[in-house]
Amino acid sequence: MNRTKIMIVDDDPELRMALKLRLRANHYDTVSACDGYSAIALAQKEHPNLILLDLGLPAGDGYVVLKRLRDSDTLSDIPVIVLTARDPQANEDRSLEAGAAAFFQKPADNHELLEVIQATLRNASTAASSLPS
Amino acid sequence: MSDQPTHVLLIEDNPGDADLVRLRLVEGKTPVQVDCFNRLADGLASLTAEAPSLILLDLNLPDSHGSETFRKVLEKAPDVPIVILSGQEDEALALKAVHQGVQDYLVKGDITSKHLERAMRYAVERQALLRSLEISRKQQLEFKNQFLSHVSHELRTPLTCIHQYVSLLYDGLAGPVTPEQHDHLSTILKSVNQLHAMIRDLLEATRAEAGKIRIEQRCVALGDLLQQAVVMMQAAAQQKRVGLEIGLDRRLPLIYADPDRVLEILLNLIDNAIKFTPPEGSVVVKACLADADPAFVYVSVTDTGSGISPEAIPLIFERLYQDPNRVDGNRTGLGLGLYIAHELVTLHGGRIWVSSQPGDGSTFSFTLPVYSLAKLLLPVITQQERLRDSFVLVRVALTPLTQPPRGNWKAICQQCLQLLRRCVYVDKDLVLPPMGISGSEENLFVVASTDMARVNIMMTRIRGQLESCTELKAAGALRVTAEPLELPPVAATDSLEQQVQRVADRVTESIMHNLGCKNFAANDNHKNADRE
Numbered sequence: 001m002n003r004t005k006i007m008i009v010d011d012d013p014e015l016r017m018a019l020k021l022r023l024r025a026n027h028y029d030t031v032s033a034c035d036g037y038s039a040i041a042l043a044q045k046e047h048p049n050l051i052l053l054d055l056g057l058p059a060g061d062g063y064v065v066l067k068r069l070r071d072s073d074t075l076s077d078i079p080v081i082v083l084t085a086r087d088p089q090a091n092e093d094r095s096l097e098a099g100a101a102a103f104f105q106k107p108a109d110n111h112e113l114l115e116v117i118q119a120t121l122r123n124a125s126t127a128a129s130s131l132p133s
Numbered sequence: 134m135s136d137q138p139t140h141v142l143l144i145e146d147n148p149g150d151a152d153l154v155r156l157r158l159v160e161g162k163t164p165v166q167v168d169c170f171n172r173l174a175d176g177l178a179s180l181t182a183e184a185p186s187l188i189l190l191d192l193n194l195p196d197s198h199g200s201e202t203f204r205k206v207l208e209k210a211p212d213v214p215i216v217i218l219s220g221q222e223d224e225a226l227a228l229k230a231v232h233q234g235v236q237d238y239l240v241k242g243d244i245t246s247k248h249l250e251r252a253m254r255y256a257v258e259r260q261a262l263l264r265s266l267e268i269s270r271k272q273q274l275e276f277k278n279q280f281l282s283h284v285s286h287e288l289r290t291p292l293t294c295i296h297q298y299v300s301l302l303y304d305g306l307a308g309p310v311t312p313e314q315h316d317h318l319s320t321i322l323k324s325v326n327q328l329h330a331m332i333r334d335l336l337e338a339t340r341a342e343a344g345k346i347r348i349e350q351r352c353v354a355l356g357d358l359l360q361q362a363v364v365m366m367q368a369a370a371q372q373k374r375v376g377l378e379i380g381l382d383r384r385l386p387l388i389y390a391d392p393d394r395v396l397e398i399l400l401n402l403i404d405n406a407i408k409f410t411p412p413e414g415s416v417v418v419k420a421c422l423a424d425a426d427p428a429f430v431y432v433s434v435t436d437t438g439s440g441i442s443p444e445a446i447p448l449i450f451e452r453l454y455q456d457p458n459r460v461d462g463n464r465t466g467l468g469l470g471l472y473i474a475h476e477l478v479t480l481h482g483g484r485i486w487v488s489s490q491p492g493d494g495s496t497f498s499f500t501l502p503v504y505s506l507a508k509l510l511l512p513v514i515t516q517q518e519r520l521r522d523s524f525v526l527v528r529v530a531l532t533p534l535t536q537p538p539r540g541n542w543k544a545i546c547q548q549c550l551q552l553l554r555r556c557v558y559v560d561k562d563l564v565l566p567p568m569g570i571s572g573s574e575e576n577l578f579v580v581a582s583t584d585m586a587r588v589n590i591m592m593t594r595i596r597g598q599l600e601s602c603t604e605l606k607a608a609g610a611l612r613v614t615a616e617p618l619e620l621p622p623v624a625a626t627d628s629l630e631q632q633v634q635r636v637a638d639r640v641t642e643s644i645m646h647n648l649g650c651k652n653f654a655a656n657d658n659h660k661n662a663d664r665e
Binding site for chain 1: 282285286289290292293294296297298300301304306307325329336340345346347547548
């Protein structure tokens with residue numbers, strides 16, 4: 001059986017590594033990208049089940065990535081959870097409007113983050129299976 | 134002064150005085166252009182066309198008297214320097230005007246051209262100085278806000294890294310940890326969380342100072358929030374062996390507030406109370422309807438701690454204030470918590486205060502507005518003090534297959550609203566919060582003042598658009614329906630208040646019918662106020 005694959009997009013290599021360790025410990029496969037441009041390329045190649053997205057990124061910030069994903073024929077179904085150091089007051093609603101499923105400010109509580117990842121994955125799979133293909 | 138004539142607006146009703154001032158002005162070395170009015174209203178009206186360099190103002194005019202005169206001018210032209218022409222007998226009043234922002238005064242009868250010229254020149258200079266000070270103050274504040282916002286973002290990034298790696302170690306994901314190491318890691322995590330809270334408070338306080346805090350008020354069950362806050366603080370209380378109890382009035386009505394912010398206020402006050410209460414003491418959180426004003430609920434946090442000194446009480450909600458006599462033997466924090474709580478309560482339209490005796494504990498109390506549908510509907514369904522001709526209640530029912538994750542409901546609502554606004558011409562609209570009762574969050578109600586006929590035509594389009602919206606489906610919304618609900622005509626003999634109340638009742642009734650639910654409390658009549 002295929003394991004669930006999560007793509008981590010963050011420009012901080014140490015944080016990418018920490019998230020990878022955390023997610024792997026919870027039985028997820030991970031791939032990671034360090035900027036907006038490679039995030040889209042990697043998403044097309046790997047087609048992850050979920051994307052953890054930072055907003056402050058080089059080569060196309062998180063909003064650009066969200067828009068590209070939503071506009072894409074093949075990637076628009078992938079749920080995105082925003083995980084950013086930016087201010088929620090200015091960014092939470094904007095992220096949700098841009099199509100993110102949830103918003104977390106760094107540093108996020110790991111248990112809460114993992115719960116929301118699980119719920120989002122569950123929602124995405126039920127929505128996909130009930131849609132006429 | 135430059136060679137350009139100084140444009141003087143003279144507001145003086147006594148022709149003799151006016152002529153004399155005009156003469157003195159002409160005698161001076163500076164070229165002047167004088168516009169003279171004998172009524173305040175005419176003088177003020179002339180300001181709209183062109184702002185003069187200076188206003189010479191008599192206080193007693195046919196249409197305005199005394200302090201009222203300079204207040205009106207200050208309000209209308211805050212940037213124009215004003216020099217008052219006062220009589221011998223009202224010099225005290227003129228001095229009062231100077232305290233309130235007028236630049237100078239001259240006593241009529243004593244005016245020489247030299248006097249007048251000098252007073253005018255200085256008034257103009259001072260006003261320009263004040264203005265540039267004000268502008269630079271605003272620039273500095275803006276700069277400070279941007280700086281703090283940037284700094285807090287930059288601080289968060291390494292903090293996140295520390296948090297992630299320490300929690301990896303703490304959870305044993307990087308190999309086994311001895312109990313002692315586990316303790317140390319727990320201390321690091323606690324400090325990281327404190328640092329995180331401080332960064333958050335810093336940004337929040339800056340925002341409060343700049344008036345940039347946003348609150349999203351909705352219909353909320355206050356009791357649930359109190360319970361939640363107490364549960365969240367229970368561990369901290371137990372650790373300090375402080376009792377933490379809750380006392381709820383069973384007839385507590387729903388309130389109109391931002392639940393996240395109210396929780397923030399409560400956590401802040403309870404955290405403080407625990408911090409300043411010695412072991413074996415107690416903290417009690419209570420809520421009831423405010424006796425003095427039924428439009429508000431009253432919440433209090435009482436502790437049996439060290440109390441607050443009388444000198445500290447008036448200062449305790451000030452930014453960065455810390456009572457030097459209140460030592461908790463621990464880290465003190467930034468002194469921003471109560472300031473933020475004060476700002477948040479004020480934004481809700483409530484007030485916050487403290488009563489305390491040193492050595493005998495303290496009680497922090499605040500008020501929050503009761504949820505009133507009639508009050509919320511007022512701006513939507515009335516125009517120029519009368520009820521609008523037509524309005525509709527639109528219901529969008531979203532049926533998610535599973536419990537949507539945090540934040541998702543909001544996103545779905547926003548998407549629905551955007552679609553609705555594209556489809557119907559909505560004059561003004563009010564989104565009724567999903568009643569603040571979890572489990573009923575799959576319904577969106579919009580009251581809009583719009584043309585009924587138009588709504589009927591558009592409704593098919595809305596339904597089509599909502600149902601074909603793949604984003605909504607992906608978000609978990611499977612069945613989307615929208616239906617207009619006509620509200621009954623209202624008797625014209627009723628007062629506006631009664632009419633609005635009747636519409637509010639009808640809206641409530643429709644929502645209850647639609648939801649098939651009994652537990653939507655209509656606060657306005659306190660019908661179901663003793664909801665569980």
